[in-house]
Amino acid sequence: MNAKVELASIYIECGAIAIDPINPFTWSSGLRSPIYCDNRKLLGYPKERNQIIHELVKAIQNSGEEIDVIAGCATAGIPHAAWVSEQLQLPMAYVRGEKKAHGRGQQIEGADVTGKRVLVLEDLISTGKSVAKVLEAITEAGGKPVVVWSLMTYELEAAQETFAKWGVPVHSLLAFSDLYPLVKESLSEEAFIHLQSWSKNPVTWDEVYRENQLAKS
Template sequence: MNFATEVAKNLLQIKAIKLSPQKPFTWASGLKSPIYCDNRTLLSYPAIRDLVVEGFIEKAQAFPSFDVVAGVATAGIPHGALLADRLKLPFVYVRAKAKEHGRQNLIEGEIRAGQKVLVVEDLISTGGSSLQAVEALRAEGCTVVGVLAIFSYEFPVATESFKATNCQLETLSNYSVLTQVAIDSAYVSHEDQETLRKWRQDPALWSTQWQN
């Protein structure tokens, strides 16, 4: 079993990721989806938490050297902090928007122009929040070596967005691996495989079939 498969298997087992092609979930955006992912769940499982951190340490070697780890608020914060702790590196996190009080920080923690930063995220969907954090760090004069995440839905729009902003992306596992694990373990049926494939290609269009 390769590492991506092992991660996907564990996320399914603890229900950090749930698949339900026949009774889809409703995302905050209102879209219907056959998958729901909340990787914060794995923080409650020390063995899986350690597995993810070890995976991050290994995957981090795919990037140029860096001297700061930055988590994307909010879900990327604990995973980034765990990685920074293991690597004995400084940690900061990037808010979705600046605070409206105090120093009105967008980036929390000490960051300096010229530093090389690895951004850590829990989940890549469209890539919007991760790339927003990348741009915030670049605006401070930092060099972002790339983004490291636990899981990606592998949306084409995300692939194009990371390419357009010249930002390297690495993930521990992804949607293709997850769906194969789900089929092999009878978590979903073979008939659901095509449904899951169509959703990933065009989530908005897939969602319309569930509208009243």
């Protein structure tokens, strides 16, 4: 089995992939989707998540990028950033969606990123907006985001557009297209047709879904 198929199988075995074309999931961007990739599920499986982190650390090391700090995106990117920071023996920070409203009022917690070359670690990229907010916060704090890594990406055009302005390389361990052949096996014909039309154009799929819901109400 090649490494990507093995990693994709872990996602399926850990129940991290949910498919429901009839009652779609709402993503953080507001888009509706028949699929939800729940990286948080991996936390419950130490052996399997170690395998994922091992591959991620290998890929980061192979890229040869010089890094001073690993910054996890809150919240789902935090545990993965902690494991990677431990393996690479690099300081870790994490970045909140917003500044904290009490305490020290920080958006970036943990290691100081000022003047540092920062690797941003996110669990999943859909539209890329969450990562963009983190890039902004690190830059405002005087840090230099040099690379973004995520465990999973949907490879959406929206994300490419979001990242284009940053000019920071963005890599992912897995793309949804790596999972697709495995996901397909467990689906009914109807669900597969929905998923296929979604994968061609997620934005159109959402629009049609909303129109159908309006027509029903």
